Amino acid sequence: MSVIVYTENWDGKFKKLSFELASYAVSLAEMLGTEAIALSLGDVGDDELERLGQYGIRRVIHLSGEGLAPFDSQVAAGIISHVAAREGARALVLANNNLGKALAPRLSVRLKAGLASGVHQLPSSINPFVVSKKVYSGNAFARLELQGEIKVLTLAQNSFDLVEQAGEVAISREEAVAFEKPAAELLESHKQSGKVLLSDADIVVSGGRGMKSPGNWGPIEELAELLGGATACSRPVSDEGWRPHEEHTGQTGKVIAPNLYIAVGISGATQHLAGISSSKYIVAINTDKDAPIFEAAQYGIVGDAAKILPRLVEAVKALKS
Amino acid sequence: MRILVCISNVPDTTTKVRFADGNTRLDTAGIQWVINPWDELSLTRALELKEEGGSGVEEVVVAHVGPPTSDPTIRKALAIGADSAIRVNTGASDAFQVAAQLSAILKEQSFDLVLCGIESSDYNGSNVGGMLAEFAGWPSVSAISGLAVAGGEVSVTREIDGGREWLRVPTPFVGIVQKGIAKEPRIASMRGIMQARTKPILVLEPDDTAPLTRVLDFEPPRPRAACKFVDASDPAELIRLLQNEAKVI
Numbered sequence: 001m002s003v004i005v006y007t008e009n010w011d012g013k014f015k016k017l018s019f020e021l022a023s024y025a026v027s028l029a030e031m032l033g034t035e036a037i038a039l040s041l042g043d044v045g046d047d048e049l050e051r052l053g054q055y056g057i058r059r060v061i062h063l064s065g066e067g068l069a070p071f072d073s074q075v076a077a078g079i080i081s082h083v084a085a086r087e088g089a090r091a092l093v094l095a096n097n098n099l100g101k102a103l104a105p106r107l108s109v110r111l112k113a114g115l116a117s118g119v120h121q122l123p124s125s126i127n128p129f130v131v132s133k134k135v136y137s138g139n140a141f142a143r144l145e146l147q148g149e150i151k152v153l154t155l156a157q158n159s160f161d162l163v164e165q166a167g168e169v170a171i172s173r174e175e176a177v178a179f180e181k182p183a184a185e186l187l188e189s190h191k192q193s194g195k196v197l198l199s200d201a202d203i204v205v206s207g208g209r210g211m212k213s214p215g216n217w218g219p220i221e222e223l224a225e226l227l228g229g230a231t232a233c234s235r236p237v238s239d240e241g242w243r244p245h246e247e248h249t250g251q252t253g254k255v256i257a258p259n260l261y262i263a264v265g266i267s268g269a270t271q272h273l274a275g276i277s278s279s280k281y282i283v284a285i286n287t288d289k290d291a292p293i294f295e296a297a298q299y300g301i302v303g304d305a306a307k308i309l310p311r312l313v314e315a316v317k318a319l320k321s
Numbered sequence: 322m323r324i325l326v327c328i329s330n331v332p333d334t335t336t337k338v339r340f341a342d343g344n345t346r347l348d349t350a351g352i353q354w355v356i357n358p359w360d361e362l363s364l365t366r367a368l369e370l371k372e373e374g375g376s377g378v379e380e381v382v383v384a385h386v387g388p389p390t391s392d393p394t395i396r397k398a399l400a401i402g403a404d405s406a407i408r409v410n411t412g413a414s415d416a417f418q419v420a421a422q423l424s425a426i427l428k429e430q431s432f433d434l435v436l437c438g439i440e441s442s443d444y445n446g447s448n449v450g451g452m453l454a455e456f457a458g459w460p461s462v463s464a465i466s467g468l469a470v471a472g473g474e475v476s477v478t479r480e481i482d483g484g485r486e487w488l489r490v491p492t493p494f495v496g497i498v499q500k501g502i503a504k505e506p507r508i509a510s511m512r513g514i515m516q517a518r519t520k521p522i523l524v525l526e527p528d529d530t531a532p533l534t535r536v537l538d539f540e541p542p543r544p545r546a547a548c549k550f551v552d553a554s555d556p557a558e559l560i561r562l563l564q565n566e567a568k569v570i
Contacts, residue, residue: 105451
Protein backbone atom coordinates (compact mmCIF):
# COMPACT_ATOMS: atom_id res chain seq x y z
CA MET A 1 0.00 0.00 0.00
CA SER A 2 1.07 3.56 -0.58
CA VAL A 3 0.18 7.12 -1.41
CA ILE A 4 1.88 8.21 -4.62
CA VAL A 5 2.65 11.88 -5.01
CA TYR A 6 3.68 13.10 -8.44
CA THR A 7 6.34 15.75 -7.92
CA GLU A 8 6.84 17.61 -11.16
CA ASN A 9 10.15 19.41 -11.72
CA TRP A 10 11.01 22.60 -13.53
CA ASP A 11 14.32 22.19 -15.39
CA GLY A 12 15.39 19.63 -12.82
CA LYS A 13 14.37 21.72 -9.81
CA PHE A 14 11.54 21.52 -7.31
CA LYS A 15 9.76 24.51 -5.89
CA LYS A 16 7.63 25.31 -2.86
CA LEU A 17 4.61 23.66 -4.52
CA SER A 18 6.55 20.36 -4.69
CA PHE A 19 7.11 20.47 -0.94
CA GLU A 20 3.47 21.37 -0.29
CA LEU A 21 2.56 18.24 -2.28
CA ALA A 22 5.08 16.14 -0.32
CA SER A 23 3.76 17.46 3.00
CA TYR A 24 0.17 16.76 1.97
CA ALA A 25 0.93 13.26 0.72
CA VAL A 26 2.85 12.34 3.90
CA SER A 27 -0.05 13.57 6.07
CA LEU A 28 -2.57 11.69 3.90
CA ALA A 29 -0.44 8.52 4.10
CA GLU A 30 -0.48 8.80 7.91
CA MET A 31 -4.29 8.96 7.83
CA LEU A 32 -4.37 5.86 5.62
CA GLY A 33 -1.73 4.08 7.71
CA THR A 34 0.70 3.75 4.83
CA GLU A 35 3.79 5.39 3.30
CA ALA A 36 4.07 8.21 0.79
CA ILE A 37 6.21 7.60 -2.31
CA ALA A 38 7.29 10.53 -4.46
CA LEU A 39 7.26 9.85 -8.19
CA SER A 40 9.47 11.98 -10.38
CA LEU A 41 9.83 11.96 -14.16
CA GLY A 42 12.54 13.40 -16.36
CA ASP A 43 15.98 14.65 -15.47
CA VAL A 44 16.47 15.38 -11.75
CA GLY A 45 19.66 14.95 -9.69
CA ASP A 46 19.90 13.04 -6.39
CA ASP A 47 20.56 16.26 -4.42
CA GLU A 48 17.26 17.69 -5.59
CA LEU A 49 15.31 14.46 -4.99
CA GLU A 50 16.75 14.29 -1.45
CA ARG A 51 15.19 17.67 -0.65
CA LEU A 52 11.81 15.88 -0.56
CA GLY A 53 13.14 14.11 2.55
CA GLN A 54 12.87 17.39 4.47
CA TYR A 55 9.11 17.02 4.19
CA GLY A 56 8.74 13.43 5.30
CA ILE A 57 9.24 11.59 1.99
CA ARG A 58 11.33 8.45 2.60
CA ARG A 59 11.10 6.84 -0.82
CA VAL A 60 11.46 8.34 -4.27
CA ILE A 61 10.92 6.55 -7.56
CA HIS A 62 12.57 8.44 -10.37
CA LEU A 63 11.73 7.45 -13.94
CA SER A 64 13.53 8.52 -17.05
CA GLY A 65 13.58 7.36 -20.62
CA GLU A 66 12.37 7.93 -24.13
CA GLY A 67 9.03 9.41 -24.93
CA LEU A 68 8.76 11.87 -22.02
CA ALA A 69 9.04 14.95 -24.23
CA PRO A 70 7.14 16.81 -25.41
CA PHE A 71 4.84 16.25 -22.44
CA ASP A 72 1.95 14.01 -23.44
CA SER A 73 -0.73 13.36 -20.82
CA GLN A 74 -1.65 9.99 -22.34
CA VAL A 75 1.94 8.74 -22.19
CA ALA A 76 2.63 10.16 -18.71
CA ALA A 77 -0.66 8.82 -17.30
CA GLY A 78 0.30 5.36 -18.59
CA ILE A 79 3.67 5.53 -16.87
CA ILE A 80 2.27 6.83 -13.59
CA SER A 81 -0.64 4.39 -13.41
CA HIS A 82 1.74 1.50 -14.09
CA VAL A 83 3.80 2.46 -11.01
CA ALA A 84 0.66 3.20 -8.98
CA ALA A 85 -0.68 -0.31 -9.65
CA ARG A 86 2.67 -1.94 -8.84
CA GLU A 87 3.01 -0.02 -5.56
CA GLY A 88 -0.57 -0.70 -4.49
CA ALA A 89 -1.43 2.99 -4.42
CA ARG A 90 -4.55 3.89 -2.46
CA ALA A 91 -4.28 7.53 -3.39
CA LEU A 92 -2.50 9.66 -5.97
CA VAL A 93 -1.70 13.28 -5.25
CA LEU A 94 -0.88 15.82 -7.97
CA ALA A 95 -0.69 19.59 -8.20
CA ASN A 96 -3.76 21.45 -9.41
CA ASN A 97 -1.67 23.18 -12.08
CA ASN A 98 -1.58 22.74 -15.87
CA LEU A 99 0.25 19.43 -15.72
CA GLY A 100 -1.75 18.00 -12.80
CA LYS A 101 -5.02 19.03 -14.42
CA ALA A 102 -3.98 17.26 -17.62
CA LEU A 103 -2.96 14.04 -15.85
CA ALA A 104 -5.49 13.58 -13.04
CA PRO A 105 -8.61 12.96 -15.20
CA ARG A 106 -6.76 10.34 -17.24
CA LEU A 107 -5.54 8.61 -14.07
CA SER A 108 -9.08 8.69 -12.70
CA VAL A 109 -10.44 6.83 -15.73
CA ARG A 110 -7.47 4.47 -16.07
CA LEU A 111 -7.61 3.45 -12.39
CA LYS A 112 -11.40 3.83 -11.93
CA ALA A 113 -10.49 6.22 -9.16
CA GLY A 114 -12.72 8.95 -7.73
CA LEU A 115 -11.18 12.34 -8.49
CA ALA A 116 -11.36 15.59 -6.55
CA SER A 117 -9.49 18.48 -8.12
CA GLY A 118 -8.34 21.58 -6.30
CA VAL A 119 -8.60 20.20 -2.77
CA HIS A 120 -7.31 22.59 -0.11
CA GLN A 121 -7.19 20.38 2.97
CA LEU A 122 -6.89 16.74 4.05
CA PRO A 123 -9.98 14.53 3.74
CA SER A 124 -12.39 14.91 6.67
CA SER A 125 -12.88 11.14 6.69
CA ILE A 126 -11.22 8.17 5.03
CA ASN A 127 -14.07 5.69 5.02
CA PRO A 128 -16.15 7.00 3.36
CA PHE A 129 -13.52 9.18 1.65
CA VAL A 130 -14.80 12.74 2.00
CA VAL A 131 -12.88 15.78 0.87
CA SER A 132 -13.73 19.44 0.33
CA LYS A 133 -13.06 21.58 -2.72
CA LYS A 134 -13.98 25.02 -4.00
CA VAL A 135 -16.83 25.20 -6.48
CA TYR A 136 -18.75 27.95 -8.28
CA SER A 137 -15.49 29.81 -8.87
CA GLY A 138 -14.75 30.27 -5.20
CA ASN A 139 -18.30 31.13 -4.13
CA ALA A 140 -18.78 27.89 -2.20
CA PHE A 141 -17.14 24.70 -1.03
CA ALA A 142 -18.49 21.24 -1.85
CA ARG A 143 -17.94 18.18 0.30
CA LEU A 144 -17.35 15.30 -2.12
CA GLU A 145 -17.50 11.61 -1.41
CA LEU A 146 -15.09 9.72 -3.67
CA GLN A 147 -15.72 6.14 -4.80
CA GLY A 148 -13.25 3.59 -6.10
CA GLU A 149 -10.42 1.60 -4.54
CA ILE A 150 -8.00 4.39 -5.45
CA LYS A 151 -8.53 8.14 -5.06
CA VAL A 152 -6.95 10.89 -7.14
CA LEU A 153 -6.53 14.34 -5.62
CA THR A 154 -5.09 17.54 -7.06
CA LEU A 155 -3.93 20.00 -4.43
CA ALA A 156 -4.53 23.74 -4.78
CA GLN A 157 -1.32 25.74 -4.65
CA ASN A 158 -0.46 27.60 -1.41
CA SER A 159 -3.34 25.93 0.46
CA PHE A 160 -1.44 23.41 2.59
CA ASP A 161 1.30 24.38 5.05
CA LEU A 162 4.71 22.74 4.77
CA VAL A 163 5.38 20.07 7.40
CA GLU A 164 9.09 19.56 8.04
CA GLN A 165 10.14 16.04 9.01
CA ALA A 166 13.76 15.52 7.97
CA GLY A 167 15.07 12.03 7.32
CA GLU A 168 16.88 9.71 4.94
CA VAL A 169 15.49 9.19 1.43
CA ALA A 170 15.85 5.99 -0.58
CA ILE A 171 15.97 6.79 -4.30
CA SER A 172 15.33 4.15 -6.93
CA ARG A 173 16.04 5.07 -10.52
CA GLU A 174 14.09 3.18 -13.15
CA GLU A 175 13.43 3.13 -16.86
CA ALA A 176 9.96 4.52 -17.60
CA VAL A 177 7.58 1.96 -19.05
CA ALA A 178 5.80 3.93 -21.78
CA PHE A 179 2.88 2.34 -23.58
CA GLU A 180 2.41 5.10 -26.10
CA LYS A 181 4.54 7.65 -27.93
CA PRO A 182 3.93 11.41 -27.65
CA ALA A 183 1.35 12.29 -30.28
CA ALA A 184 2.37 15.88 -30.87
CA GLU A 185 5.49 17.31 -32.41
CA LEU A 186 7.05 20.29 -30.66
CA LEU A 187 7.60 23.13 -33.11
CA GLU A 188 8.74 25.89 -30.78
CA SER A 189 8.73 26.82 -27.13
CA HIS A 190 9.09 29.95 -25.09
CA LYS A 191 9.85 30.19 -21.38
CA GLN A 192 9.50 33.24 -19.23
CA SER A 193 12.82 33.86 -17.54
CA GLY A 194 14.18 36.05 -14.80
CA LYS A 195 10.82 37.13 -13.43
CA VAL A 196 8.79 35.72 -10.54
CA LEU A 197 6.03 33.61 -12.07
CA LEU A 198 2.56 34.89 -11.30
CA SER A 199 1.40 31.44 -10.22
CA ASP A 200 4.33 31.08 -7.78
CA ALA A 201 4.42 34.60 -6.40
CA ASP A 202 3.81 35.12 -2.67
CA ILE A 203 2.95 38.75 -3.36
CA VAL A 204 1.03 40.05 -6.37
CA VAL A 205 0.42 43.69 -7.29
CA SER A 206 -2.41 44.01 -9.75
CA GLY A 207 -3.84 46.91 -11.71
CA GLY A 208 -7.28 47.50 -13.18
CA ARG A 209 -8.96 49.99 -15.43
CA GLY A 210 -8.68 52.55 -12.62
CA MET A 211 -5.00 52.86 -13.58
CA LYS A 212 -6.36 54.85 -16.55
CA SER A 213 -3.57 54.14 -19.06
CA PRO A 214 -0.82 51.57 -19.72
CA GLY A 215 1.72 54.36 -19.21
CA ASN A 216 0.81 54.47 -15.50
CA TRP A 217 2.08 50.96 -14.67
CA GLY A 218 5.55 52.10 -13.50
CA PRO A 219 4.77 52.24 -9.76
CA ILE A 220 2.89 48.88 -9.92
CA GLU A 221 5.96 47.21 -11.40
CA GLU A 222 8.24 48.98 -8.95
CA LEU A 223 6.14 47.98 -5.94
CA ALA A 224 5.99 44.35 -7.13
CA GLU A 225 9.73 44.27 -7.65
CA LEU A 226 10.50 45.81 -4.26
CA LEU A 227 8.26 43.23 -2.58
CA GLY A 228 9.76 40.34 -4.57
CA GLY A 229 6.39 39.72 -6.19
CA ALA A 230 4.74 39.55 -9.59
CA THR A 231 2.41 41.88 -11.47
CA ALA A 232 -1.10 41.02 -12.61
CA CYS A 233 -4.11 42.77 -14.08
CA SER A 234 -7.88 42.59 -14.48
CA ARG A 235 -9.60 41.37 -17.61
CA PRO A 236 -10.50 44.75 -19.18
CA VAL A 237 -6.84 45.71 -18.93
CA SER A 238 -5.61 42.64 -20.81
CA ASP A 239 -8.50 42.89 -23.30
CA GLU A 240 -7.44 46.48 -24.04
CA GLY A 241 -3.93 45.21 -24.65
CA TRP A 242 -2.53 47.42 -21.86
CA ARG A 243 -0.92 44.33 -20.30
CA PRO A 244 -0.14 40.82 -21.62
CA HIS A 245 -2.83 38.11 -21.34
CA GLU A 246 -0.61 36.03 -19.06
CA GLU A 247 -1.23 38.64 -16.37
CA HIS A 248 -5.03 38.40 -16.45
CA THR A 249 -6.26 37.05 -13.12
CA GLY A 250 -9.88 36.10 -12.79
CA GLN A 251 -12.34 33.39 -13.61
CA THR A 252 -11.29 32.92 -17.22
CA GLY A 253 -7.67 33.97 -16.65
CA LYS A 254 -5.27 32.77 -13.99
CA VAL A 255 -6.59 31.62 -10.64
CA ILE A 256 -3.99 32.48 -8.03
CA ALA A 257 -3.57 32.14 -4.27
CA PRO A 258 -0.74 34.40 -3.09
CA ASN A 259 -0.17 35.43 0.54
CA LEU A 260 -0.82 39.04 -0.42
CA TYR A 261 -2.82 40.43 -3.35
CA ILE A 262 -2.81 44.19 -3.83
CA ALA A 263 -5.63 45.29 -6.16
CA VAL A 264 -5.18 48.80 -7.50
CA GLY A 265 -7.98 50.44 -9.43
CA ILE A 266 -9.88 47.14 -9.66
CA SER A 267 -13.57 47.32 -8.76
CA GLY A 268 -13.83 43.60 -7.96
CA ALA A 269 -16.39 42.06 -10.31
CA THR A 270 -17.47 38.51 -9.36
CA GLN A 271 -15.36 37.14 -12.23
CA HIS A 272 -12.26 38.90 -10.95
CA LEU A 273 -12.81 37.78 -7.36
CA ALA A 274 -13.12 34.19 -8.63
CA GLY A 275 -9.46 34.34 -9.60
CA ILE A 276 -8.10 35.83 -6.38
CA SER A 277 -10.44 34.83 -3.54
CA SER A 278 -7.99 32.22 -2.23
CA SER A 279 -5.39 34.90 -1.49
CA LYS A 280 -4.53 34.97 2.22
CA TYR A 281 -4.70 38.79 2.35
CA ILE A 282 -6.31 41.16 -0.14
CA VAL A 283 -5.55 44.86 -0.16
CA ALA A 284 -7.72 47.21 -2.22
CA ILE A 285 -6.94 50.71 -3.41
CA ASN A 286 -9.84 52.35 -5.20
CA THR A 287 -11.46 55.75 -5.57
CA ASP A 288 -14.96 54.29 -5.13
CA LYS A 289 -15.63 53.43 -1.49
CA ASP A 290 -18.58 51.22 -2.55
CA ALA A 291 -16.51 49.08 -4.94
CA PRO A 292 -17.16 45.36 -4.25
CA ILE A 293 -13.41 44.74 -3.96
CA PHE A 294 -13.57 46.25 -0.44
CA GLU A 295 -15.93 43.45 0.63
CA ALA A 296 -13.26 40.90 -0.24
CA ALA A 297 -10.36 42.93 1.16
CA GLN A 298 -8.90 42.96 4.67
CA TYR A 299 -7.16 46.30 4.14
CA GLY A 300 -8.23 49.19 1.97
CA ILE A 301 -7.47 52.74 1.00
CA VAL A 302 -10.11 54.90 -0.64
CA GLY A 303 -8.25 57.25 -2.90
CA ASP A 304 -6.42 57.96 -6.13
CA ALA A 305 -3.86 55.30 -7.08
CA ALA A 306 -1.72 57.87 -8.87
CA LYS A 307 -1.14 59.65 -5.56
CA ILE A 308 -1.06 56.63 -3.25
CA LEU A 309 1.18 54.22 -5.18
CA PRO A 310 4.34 56.41 -5.17
CA ARG A 311 3.97 56.83 -1.42
CA LEU A 312 3.60 53.07 -0.93
CA VAL A 313 6.76 52.59 -2.99
CA GLU A 314 8.54 55.13 -0.74
CA ALA A 315 7.32 53.37 2.41
CA VAL A 316 8.50 49.96 1.19
CA LYS A 317 11.87 51.42 0.21
CA ALA A 318 12.20 52.91 3.70
CA LEU A 319 11.29 49.54 5.20
CA LYS A 320 13.85 47.66 3.10
CA SER A 321 16.71 50.06 3.83
CA MET B 322 -12.99 17.75 -41.18
CA ARG B 323 -15.63 17.53 -38.44
CA ILE B 324 -15.22 19.24 -35.06
CA LEU B 325 -17.23 18.26 -32.00
CA VAL B 326 -17.50 20.98 -29.34
CA CYS B 327 -18.62 19.77 -25.91
CA ILE B 328 -20.74 22.26 -24.05
CA SER B 329 -21.77 22.43 -20.43
CA ASN B 330 -24.85 24.27 -19.17
CA VAL B 331 -23.90 26.48 -16.22
CA PRO B 332 -25.38 29.33 -14.17
CA ASP B 333 -24.51 32.75 -15.54
CA THR B 334 -21.13 33.71 -14.06
CA THR B 335 -22.56 36.71 -12.22
CA THR B 336 -25.08 34.51 -10.36
CA LYS B 337 -25.15 34.89 -6.60
CA VAL B 338 -25.12 31.17 -5.75
CA ARG B 339 -27.52 29.95 -3.07
CA PHE B 340 -28.27 26.43 -1.94
CA ALA B 341 -31.46 24.58 -1.03
CA ASP B 342 -32.56 21.42 0.81
CA GLY B 343 -30.07 21.70 3.66
CA ASN B 344 -27.32 22.94 1.34
CA THR B 345 -27.42 19.71 -0.67
CA ARG B 346 -28.30 21.28 -4.02
CA LEU B 347 -28.07 24.52 -5.91
CA ASP B 348 -31.10 26.75 -5.57
CA THR B 349 -31.93 27.17 -9.25
CA ALA B 350 -34.68 29.75 -8.73
CA GLY B 351 -34.08 32.78 -10.94
CA ILE B 352 -30.85 31.42 -12.41
CA GLN B 353 -29.95 32.32 -16.00
CA TRP B 354 -28.31 29.34 -17.70
CA VAL B 355 -25.53 29.89 -20.19
CA ILE B 356 -22.95 27.99 -22.21
CA ASN B 357 -19.87 27.47 -20.03
CA PRO B 358 -17.56 30.41 -20.95
CA TRP B 359 -14.60 28.24 -22.08
CA ASP B 360 -16.91 26.04 -24.18
CA GLU B 361 -18.34 29.15 -25.78
CA LEU B 362 -14.81 30.26 -26.75
CA SER B 363 -14.12 26.79 -28.19
CA LEU B 364 -17.28 26.98 -30.26
CA THR B 365 -16.40 30.47 -31.46
CA ARG B 366 -12.95 29.31 -32.62
CA ALA B 367 -14.36 26.21 -34.31
CA LEU B 368 -16.80 28.39 -36.27
CA GLU B 369 -14.06 30.84 -37.23
CA LEU B 370 -12.05 27.91 -38.60
CA LYS B 371 -15.02 26.65 -40.58
CA GLU B 372 -15.40 30.06 -42.18
CA GLU B 373 -11.69 30.42 -42.92
CA GLY B 374 -10.84 29.39 -46.46
CA GLY B 375 -8.48 26.44 -46.67
CA SER B 376 -8.89 25.13 -43.13
CA GLY B 377 -10.71 22.04 -44.32
CA VAL B 378 -13.23 22.30 -41.45
CA GLU B 379 -16.61 21.42 -42.91
CA GLU B 380 -18.87 20.82 -39.95
CA VAL B 381 -19.15 21.92 -36.32
CA VAL B 382 -21.36 19.86 -34.02
CA VAL B 383 -22.04 20.56 -30.35
CA ALA B 384 -22.47 17.81 -27.76
CA HIS B 385 -24.11 18.09 -24.37
CA VAL B 386 -24.92 15.64 -21.61
CA GLY B 387 -28.05 16.75 -19.80
CA PRO B 388 -31.83 16.62 -19.54
CA PRO B 389 -34.29 18.26 -22.01
CA THR B 390 -34.25 21.39 -19.83
CA SER B 391 -30.77 22.11 -21.29
CA ASP B 392 -32.24 22.56 -24.77
CA PRO B 393 -32.37 26.39 -24.60
CA THR B 394 -28.60 26.43 -24.04
CA ILE B 395 -28.09 24.00 -26.93
CA ARG B 396 -30.29 26.20 -29.15
CA LYS B 397 -28.04 29.12 -28.18
CA ALA B 398 -25.03 27.20 -29.50
CA LEU B 399 -26.94 26.44 -32.71
CA ALA B 400 -27.91 30.11 -33.02
CA ILE B 401 -24.26 31.11 -32.69
CA GLY B 402 -23.61 28.88 -35.70
CA ALA B 403 -23.12 25.19 -34.85
CA ASP B 404 -24.53 22.98 -37.63
CA SER B 405 -26.23 20.47 -35.39
CA ALA B 406 -26.27 19.14 -31.84
CA ILE B 407 -26.19 15.87 -29.96
CA ARG B 408 -27.65 15.60 -26.46
CA VAL B 409 -27.19 12.55 -24.27
CA ASN B 410 -30.38 12.44 -22.27
CA THR B 411 -29.32 12.18 -18.63
CA GLY B 412 -28.72 14.47 -15.69
CA ALA B 413 -25.21 13.10 -15.24
CA SER B 414 -23.92 13.69 -11.75
CA ASP B 415 -20.15 13.85 -12.14
CA ALA B 416 -17.42 14.42 -14.72
CA PHE B 417 -16.67 10.69 -14.99
CA GLN B 418 -20.23 9.96 -16.03
CA VAL B 419 -20.39 12.93 -18.41
CA ALA B 420 -17.11 11.94 -20.10
CA ALA B 421 -18.29 8.33 -20.48
CA GLN B 422 -21.46 9.53 -22.25
CA LEU B 423 -19.49 11.86 -24.51
CA SER B 424 -17.10 9.06 -25.45
CA ALA B 425 -20.10 6.99 -26.56
CA ILE B 426 -20.80 9.69 -29.18
CA LEU B 427 -17.32 9.11 -30.62
CA LYS B 428 -18.24 5.46 -31.16
CA GLU B 429 -21.40 6.41 -33.04
CA GLN B 430 -19.97 9.14 -35.23
CA SER B 431 -16.63 10.08 -36.65
CA PHE B 432 -14.91 13.35 -35.62
CA ASP B 433 -11.39 14.63 -36.28
CA LEU B 434 -11.17 17.00 -33.38
CA VAL B 435 -13.05 17.30 -30.09
CA LEU B 436 -12.90 20.56 -28.15
CA CYS B 437 -13.68 20.86 -24.45
CA GLY B 438 -13.40 23.93 -22.22
CA ILE B 439 -10.63 23.59 -19.66
CA GLU B 440 -13.11 23.75 -16.80
CA SER B 441 -16.74 24.51 -16.12
CA SER B 442 -17.60 27.54 -14.04
CA ASP B 443 -19.78 25.47 -11.69
CA TYR B 444 -17.62 22.56 -10.49
CA ASN B 445 -14.26 23.98 -11.62
CA GLY B 446 -12.97 20.45 -12.07
CA SER B 447 -10.93 20.48 -15.29
CA ASN B 448 -11.93 16.85 -15.58
CA VAL B 449 -14.19 16.14 -18.56
CA GLY B 450 -11.74 16.74 -21.43
CA GLY B 451 -8.99 14.50 -20.07
CA MET B 452 -11.45 11.82 -19.02
CA LEU B 453 -13.12 11.83 -22.43
CA ALA B 454 -9.75 11.43 -24.15
CA GLU B 455 -8.89 8.54 -21.85
CA PHE B 456 -12.24 6.79 -22.42
CA ALA B 457 -11.80 7.20 -26.16
CA GLY B 458 -8.12 6.19 -26.12
CA TRP B 459 -7.25 9.44 -27.88
CA PRO B 460 -4.33 11.79 -27.29
CA SER B 461 -5.18 15.17 -25.83
CA VAL B 462 -3.50 18.52 -25.51
CA SER B 463 -4.43 20.61 -22.50
CA ALA B 464 -4.42 24.36 -21.85
CA ILE B 465 -4.67 25.29 -25.52
CA SER B 466 -4.72 29.06 -26.08
CA GLY B 467 -4.40 28.96 -29.86
CA LEU B 468 -5.71 26.64 -32.57
CA ALA B 469 -4.96 26.75 -36.28
CA VAL B 470 -6.11 24.34 -38.99
CA ALA B 471 -4.71 24.50 -42.50
CA GLY B 472 -5.52 21.85 -45.08
CA GLY B 473 -6.65 19.51 -42.35
CA GLU B 474 -3.38 19.86 -40.40
CA VAL B 475 -3.76 21.08 -36.83
CA SER B 476 -1.33 23.12 -34.78
CA VAL B 477 -1.91 24.48 -31.30
CA THR B 478 -0.44 26.83 -28.73
CA ARG B 479 -0.18 25.20 -25.32
CA GLU B 480 0.20 27.19 -22.10
CA ILE B 481 2.67 25.61 -19.69
CA ASP B 482 3.67 26.86 -16.24
CA GLY B 483 5.78 29.91 -17.02
CA GLY B 484 5.78 29.59 -20.77
CA ARG B 485 4.18 28.48 -23.99
CA GLU B 486 4.70 25.78 -26.61
CA TRP B 487 3.69 25.45 -30.24
CA LEU B 488 2.81 21.89 -31.30
CA ARG B 489 1.68 20.11 -34.43
CA VAL B 490 -0.88 17.48 -33.44
CA PRO B 491 -2.12 14.61 -35.63
CA THR B 492 -5.87 14.05 -35.58
CA PRO B 493 -7.94 12.78 -33.95
CA PHE B 494 -7.32 14.34 -30.56
CA VAL B 495 -9.09 16.14 -27.75
CA GLY B 496 -8.20 19.81 -27.41
CA ILE B 497 -8.73 21.20 -23.91
CA VAL B 498 -9.23 24.88 -24.40
CA GLN B 499 -8.49 27.90 -22.26
CA LYS B 500 -8.73 31.65 -22.62
CA GLY B 501 -7.02 33.13 -25.66
CA ILE B 502 -8.37 30.62 -28.22
CA ALA B 503 -10.84 33.25 -29.44
CA LYS B 504 -10.96 36.92 -28.65
CA GLU B 505 -14.61 37.29 -27.71
CA PRO B 506 -17.41 34.74 -27.65
CA ARG B 507 -19.62 35.11 -30.70
CA ILE B 508 -23.10 36.54 -30.20
CA ALA B 509 -26.06 35.01 -32.00
CA SER B 510 -27.58 37.11 -34.77
CA MET B 511 -31.34 37.35 -35.29
CA ARG B 512 -30.91 35.24 -38.44
CA GLY B 513 -28.93 32.68 -36.43
CA ILE B 514 -31.65 32.50 -33.79
CA MET B 515 -34.28 31.87 -36.51
CA GLN B 516 -32.17 29.19 -38.19
CA ALA B 517 -31.43 27.47 -34.86
CA ARG B 518 -35.12 26.60 -34.48
CA THR B 519 -34.95 24.10 -37.28
CA LYS B 520 -31.43 22.73 -36.80
CA PRO B 521 -31.42 19.10 -35.63
CA ILE B 522 -30.73 18.00 -32.04
CA LEU B 523 -30.00 14.28 -32.00
CA VAL B 524 -31.00 12.77 -28.66
CA LEU B 525 -29.11 9.68 -27.50
CA GLU B 526 -29.96 7.55 -24.48
CA PRO B 527 -27.22 7.16 -21.84
CA ASP B 528 -25.29 4.01 -20.96
CA ASP B 529 -25.17 2.74 -17.39
CA THR B 530 -21.79 4.19 -16.29
CA ALA B 531 -22.05 4.99 -12.59
CA PRO B 532 -20.49 8.16 -11.17
CA LEU B 533 -17.34 8.00 -9.04
CA THR B 534 -18.05 11.07 -6.95
CA ARG B 535 -21.03 12.39 -5.06
CA VAL B 536 -21.61 15.86 -3.64
CA LEU B 537 -22.68 15.47 -0.01
CA ASP B 538 -23.36 19.14 0.58
CA PHE B 539 -22.23 22.70 -0.08
CA GLU B 540 -20.89 25.29 2.27
CA PRO B 541 -20.64 29.00 1.59
CA PRO B 542 -17.10 30.35 2.09
CA ARG B 543 -16.33 31.64 5.55
CA PRO B 544 -17.01 35.36 5.64
CA ARG B 545 -13.89 37.47 5.66
CA ALA B 546 -13.34 40.03 8.40
CA ALA B 547 -14.52 43.53 7.52
CA CYS B 548 -12.09 45.68 5.60
CA LYS B 549 -9.82 47.85 7.72
CA PHE B 550 -9.50 51.26 6.06
CA VAL B 551 -6.30 53.23 6.08
CA ASP B 552 -6.56 56.98 5.50
CA ALA B 553 -5.44 58.08 2.04
CA SER B 554 -3.27 60.75 3.66
CA ASP B 555 -1.05 58.11 5.28
CA PRO B 556 -0.40 55.19 2.87
CA ALA B 557 2.69 54.23 4.88
CA GLU B 558 0.31 53.00 7.59
CA LEU B 559 -0.81 50.26 5.19
CA ILE B 560 2.77 49.03 4.83
CA ARG B 561 3.14 49.01 8.64
CA LEU B 562 -0.04 46.93 9.00
CA LEU B 563 1.07 44.46 6.32
CA GLN B 564 4.40 44.08 8.10
CA ASN B 565 3.35 44.01 11.74
CA GLU B 566 -0.25 42.82 11.78
CA ALA B 567 -0.71 40.59 8.71
CA LYS B 568 3.01 39.73 8.64
CA VAL B 569 3.02 39.20 4.89
CA ILE B 570 5.86 41.54 3.88
